[in-house]
Amino acid sequence: MAHDLKDIISEENIVYKKTKVLTDKPMHYCPGCGHSTLHRIIAEVIEEMGIQDKTIGIAPVGCAVFMYDYIDVDSQEAAHGRAPALATAIKRLLPDRYVFTYQGDGDLAAIGTAETIHACNRGENITMFFVNNGIYGMTGGQMAPTTLTGMRTSTTPYGRDDSLMGHPIKITDLVAQLPGTYYVTRQAVHTPAYVRRTKKAVRKAFEYQMRGKGVSFVEVVSNCNSGWKMPPVQAVKWLDENMLPFYPLGDIKVPED
Amino acid sequence: MEEDFVLMKGNEALAEAAIRAGVDGYFGYPITPQSEVMEYLTAARPWERTGMVVFQAESEVAAINMLYGGAGAGKKVMTSSSSPGISLMQEGLSYIAGAELPVVVANIVRGGPGLGTIQPAQSDYFQATKGGGHGDYHLLVLAPSSVQEMADFVELAFDLAFKYRNPVMILSDGAIGQMMEKVKFKPQKPRMRDDELPEWATTGKKPNRERNIITSLDLDPYRQERFNHHLQEKYRRMCEEEVRYETFQSDDADYLLVAYGTSARICQKAVQLAREEGIRAGLLRPITLYPFPVKEIAALAGQVKGMLSVEMSAGQMVEDVRLSVNGRVPVEHFGRLGGVVPSPEEIVEALKQKLIKD
Numbered sequence: 369m370a371h372d373l374k375d376i377i378s379e380e381n382i383v384y385k386k387t388k389v390l391t392d393k394p395m396h397y398c399p400g401c402g403h404s405t406l407h408r409i410i411a412e413v414i415e416e417m418g419i420q421d422k423t424i425g426i427a428p429v430g431c432a433v434f435m436y437d438y439i440d441v442d443s444q445e446a447a448h449g450r451a452p453a454l455a456t457a458i459k460r461l462l463p464d465r466y467v468f469t470y471q472g473d474g475d476l477a478a479i480g481t482a483e484t485i486h487a488c489n490r491g492e493n494i495t496m497f498f499v500n501n502g503i504y505g506m507t508g509g510q511m512a513p514t515t516l517t518g519m520r521t522s523t524t525p526y527g528r529d530d531s532l533m534g535h536p537i538k539i540t541d542l543v544a545q546l547p548g549t550y551y552v553t554r555q556a557v558h559t560p561a562y563v564r565r566t567k568k569a570v571r572k573a574f575e576y577q578m579r580g581k582g583v584s585f586v587e588v589v590s591n592c593n594s595g596w597k598m599p600p601v602q603a604v605k606w607l608d609e610n611m612l613p614f615y616p617l618g619d620i621k622v623p624e625d
Numbered sequence: 626m627e628e629d630f631v632l633m634k635g636n637e638a639l640a641e642a643a644i645r646a647g648v649d650g651y652f653g654y655p656i657t658p659q660s661e662v663m664e665y666l667t668a669a670r671p672w673e674r675t676g677m678v679v680f681q682a683e684s685e686v687a688a689i690n691m692l693y694g695g696a697g698a699g700k701k702v703m704t705s706s707s708s709p710g711i712s713l714m715q716e717g718l719s720y721i722a723g724a725e726l727p728v729v730v731a732n733i734v735r736g737g738p739g740l741g742t743i744q745p746a747q748s749d750y751f752q753a754t755k756g757g758g759h760g761d762y763h764l765l766v767l768a769p770s771s772v773q774e775m776a777d778f779v780e781l782a783f784d785l786a787f788k789y790r791n792p793v794m795i796l797s798d799g800a801i802g803q804m805m806e807k808v809k810f811k812p813q814k815p816r817m818r819d820d821e822l823p824e825w826a827t828t829g830k831k832p833n834r835e836r837n838i839i840t841s842l843d844l845d846p847y848r849q850e851r852f853n854h855h856l857q858e859k860y861r862r863m864c865e866e867e868v869r870y871e872t873f874q875s876d877d878a879d880y881l882l883v884a885y886g887t888s889a890r891i892c893q894k895a896v897q898l899a900r901e902e903g904i905r906a907g908l909l910r911p912i913t914l915y916p917f918p919v920k921e922i923a924a925l926a927g928q929v930k931g932m933l934s935v936e937m938s939a940g941q942m943v944e945d946v947r948l949s950v951n952g953r954v955p956v957e958h959f960g961r962l963g964g965v966v967p968s969p970e971e972i973v974e975a976l977k978q979k980l981i982k983d
Binding site: 420 | 827
């Protein structure tokens with residue numbers, strides 16, 4: 369038996385409903401994962417800006433590989449790390465469209481470093497979303513380029529040893545140094561306050577795209593409960609106590625004009 | 626108005642033909658011996674006339690993925706490179722084949738393996754015709770043997786790429802890329818308008834349709850198997866409909882040379898030299914290397930006493946000639962390697978030694 373929302377909650381009492389830019393397909397993300405929240409934020413902003421018919425999203429290889437099943441926009445699924453290359457071509461061939469990439473830490477900061485740096489340095493008029501959870505989630509919890517020093521993963525079972533494995537990379541700070549980035553910010557989605565801030569950042573990142581002044585880059589520090597092998601509440605606490613001191617939140621580069 | 630012939634390098638002809646074919650975007654990375662393609666395009670500034678995007682990527686890896694993005698948006702996009710760069714593009718080509726996107730890739734082949742040499746070779750035949758990257762797929766492969774064909778095959782390649790939604794490779798070599806010949810171009814074609822873009826392209830989801838998704842991923846093995854069968858059906862259709870080849874003095878031939886590209890040009894002279902010695906030689910030049918002219922070669926196996934596959938490689942196409950002949954007559958290979966171009970005399974000598982023993 370189908371219930372219309374209006375039969376259950378009267379119109380004036382609705383404080384939240386799913387944006388129509390999200391599909392009805394149940395998300396495959398683990399409970400408590402930041403991907404689903406960021407998907408929703410992006411979809412809401414696309415609806416609020418009225419740009420669904422002008423937006424093209426690029427999904428990565430990683431947990432968000434099925435982003436196109438959830439966000440109801442024309443989408444392409446890139447090879448691992450290559451989303452900025454796809455976005456570069458699409459935006460240059462269709463300059464009046466909104467083009468965004470959505471990448472994880474392995475995708476954007478390891479295998480796709482060259483594409484990330486060069487798209488950011490060239491100042492492609494695209495929006496890049498970067499979900500940093502310090503681990504390879506989809507492949508089962510291996511070390512990521514952003515894995516914290518000492519952090520245990522399935523390929524650093526005794527903890528990341530920087531002298532052997534190198535240092536965690538702060539790629540967002542790196543791209544902020546490049547002349548082609550216009551707006552660079554680091555946000556989070558594990559508390560309601562952070563969600564609200566991130567939504568403002570996502571909105572700016574889309575709006576700035578049409579100024580034609582380069583890349584808008586939004587990092588979202590997120591938790592990976594399965595990869596970190598922690599229940600959600602513990603993972604959120606761990607994120608606050610370990611990830612945020614190393615990856616502090618806030619704007620890194622804001623437009624001067 | 627009748628257009629005049631111009632004298633041009635093969636690489637330059639490819640570039641000019643791309644502009645005239647109404648190509649939307651060229652994305653490349655410099656490598657010898659094909660750098661003239663991008664040099665010509667950047668000097669010609671087609672973006673001022675047709676709106677064509679010409680873009681120097683940070684790597685061949687990025688360039689091929691720009692093709693993926695551009696083709697996914699329904700645009701006519703192409704790249705060119707040479708052997709080591711084409712190797713770097715194989716992952717992207719596999720994705721493009723898996724996502725069924727129409728792109729055109731020109732390989733101006735140089736000798737290998739590794740960094741090899743910058744001299745011409747035909748040692749990328751296996752890579753071009755048998756897949757190249759991971760998974761069960763084929764490129765449709767065109768092999769030009771003149772500067773004129775370097776120009777003509779650009780539009781043909783795009784027509785085939787869009788007809789089959791499949792990547793098409795123009796498999797050339799350093800000799801044809803670098804040499805100058807007269808060439809005649811077709812008039813300028815307009816680029817596709819926005820309303821002419823394919824319905825499957827990611828151009829922005831309109832309210833009257835579902836969103837378009839470009840992907841090669843399907844985790845369900847049964848659906849993935851069905852998709853692979855669909856690809857195989859497409860390749861079968863290519864084999865039925867797209868075989869292109871040319872023959873030279875094959876009607877009365879006792880011995881058939883099989884060669885493509887630069888080797889085919891040299892073999893024409895070798896056929897003449899052989900005939901001057903009283904050896905009735907002929908030539909079959911595959912123009913499509915995939916699909917390969919299997920039936921045509923099989924038919925000639927009923928006529929000739931033997932075939933010689935002449936390639937600037939250690940013997941790659943010879944395997945397809947043997948499969949076509951299926952043991953009915955001897956099939957031998959002659960080739961020079963590492964960037965060495967064979968002479969017509971060498972080819973006649975090889976024909977005599979390998980096939981005409983009495």
